[in-house]
Amino acid sequence: MDTPLIEESCGELRRLLAHEAEQLEPELRQEILRVTSGLTPANLLESYGRLNAHPALSMCFGRAVANLTAGMRTSLKTHLRLDFVRQMQRLEATALHPELAQTLKGMKEVRGSCPRAEEIVEYEELKPTDRRKNRIHPHVRVCSRCRLLLLNMAEPSGWEKHLQALLGRC
Amino acid sequence: MTTHLPGNAQADLPRSEESPALKPTVSWRDEDLVDLVLRGNRIAFACIVEKHRRWIYRLCARMLQSTDKADDTTQEVFARALEKMPMLNHGAKLVGWLKVIAVNQCLTVIEKEKLYRPLGDEEPARCTNLTPEQQVLASENRRLVGEFIDRLPPRQQLVFVMKYIDGYTYRQIRQLTGFSEKQVKSYLQNARRNFERAWTNRGKAG
Numbered sequence: 001m002d003t004p005l006i007e008e009s010c011g012e013l014r015r016l017l018a019h020e021a022e023q024l025e026p027e028l029r030q031e032i033l034r035v036t037s038g039l040t041p042a043n044l045l046e047s048y049g050r051l052n053a054h055p056a057l058s059m060c061f062g063r064a065v066a067n068l069t070a071g072m073r074t075s076l077k078t079h080l081r082l083d084f085v086r087q088m089q090r091l092e093a094t095a096l097h098p099e100l101a102q103t104l105k106g107m108k109e110v111r112g113s114c115p116r117a118e119e120i121v122e123y124e125e126l127k128p129t130d131r132r133k134n135r136i137h138p139h140v141r142v143c144s145r146c147r148l149l150l151l152n153m154a155e156p157s158g159w160e161k162h163l164q165a166l167l168g169r170c
Numbered sequence: 171m172t173t174h175l176p177g178n179a180q181a182d183l184p185r186s187e188e189s190p191a192l193k194p195t196v197s198w199r200d201e202d203l204v205d206l207v208l209r210g211n212r213i214a215f216a217c218i219v220e221k222h223r224r225w226i227y228r229l230c231a232r233m234l235q236s237t238d239k240a241d242d243t244t245q246e247v248f249a250r251a252l253e254k255m256p257m258l259n260h261g262a263k264l265v266g267w268l269k270v271i272a273v274n275q276c277l278t279v280i281e282k283e284k285l286y287r288p289l290g291d292e293e294p295a296r297c298t299n300l301t302p303e304q305q306v307l308a309s310e311n312r313r314l315v316g317e318f319i320d321r322l323p324p325r326q327q328l329v330f331v332m333k334y335i336d337g338y339t340y341r342q343i344r345q346l347t348g349f350s351e352k353q354v355k356s357y358l359q360n361a362r363r364n365f366e367r368a369w370t371n372r373g374k375a376g
Binding site: 096097099103104107108128132142145149152153 | 232233266269270273274280286315316319320328332334335336338362365366370
């Protein structure tokens with residue numbers, strides 16, 4: 001990615017947004033200046049999100065972007081997309097509270113082996129409140145395999161579509 | 171979907187003098203059909219197959235996520251059903267009984283083909299060096315976490331357990347549950363938020 005161009009684009013966007021802000025009510029003008037005065041490639045996605053939350057500010061942003069050169073617009077879009085991907089990756093990697101993560105690991109260690117098919121079928125036929133009292137519940141609630149079995153045993157509407165989607169990917 | 175009578179079904183059926191004369195149909199009650207099968211009526215078993223093969227096939231297809239495997243497994247289910255039918259005490263329980271056989275057959279395939287395994291899943295290393303006090307605390311924490319999981323909505327529970335207990339990736343969760351990417355992320359984010367809030371506030375309420 002061309003870093004100088006994205007920095008140049010952010011600078012130009014700041015200038016255009018300041019110009020747009022002049023036409024706004026004082027309160028909104030203050031808000032747009034607060035959000036955009038520190039606009040950099042690093043906080044572009046966050047600033048974009050904040051401006052987008054307000055219709056008038058969102059329109060200002062749209063007009064400012066429209067007044068950028070084509071190259072600058074492309075650079076902004078590419079950067080926003082990359083930033084979004086990075087944010088998703090951070091979300092994927094987000095760790096839980098260490099003690100909680102340790103406890104969850106411990107639950108996997110002590111959950112024991114999966115119940116027999118008879119017990120799973122019997123459990124599936126119970127109401128949610130009765131399931132909690134069932135003997136196999138402590139295992140099922142922390143076992144992905146049993147939970148997946150239960151999910152797939154119930155016949156959801158549109159399951160054919162899901163199956164088709166799966167088979168289409170194979 | 172093509173489900174036929176198991177290969178040796180006709181030959182395996184016991185024969186009697188009285189039942190072959192009866193001509194049952196799929197509209198008959200399960201218990202009557204089972205009764206006739208046990209007395210050697212071959213048409214009665216064909217009726218049971220016809221009456222139940224669709225839902226069994228669908229169940230197998232969902233559990234195994236494959237129509238080919240579902241075809242084979244459905245045939246296996248009826249072969250097992252025929253073999254074990256003398257052990258079925260009352261025909262009214264046929265649906266539940268067939269479901270158990272189907273789930274059992276699917277579990278055999280799931281185990282054999284490692285269908286529900288998270289990537290790189292290994293036996294967890296057991297932690298044996300905890301002091302008695304730490305063990306008590308760990309046990310109490312597990313009890314609390316179990317309660318927190320119960321409080322989450324069902325779909326949040328599922329993705330949370332898949333992600334944080336068994337370590338499935340987002341992609342695997344999507345494939346195995348059929349949820350969209352957006353749904354998986356949303357359920358997981360909400361579950362994590364609800365969970366961490368409950369975890370942070372543990373002990374405060376009491």
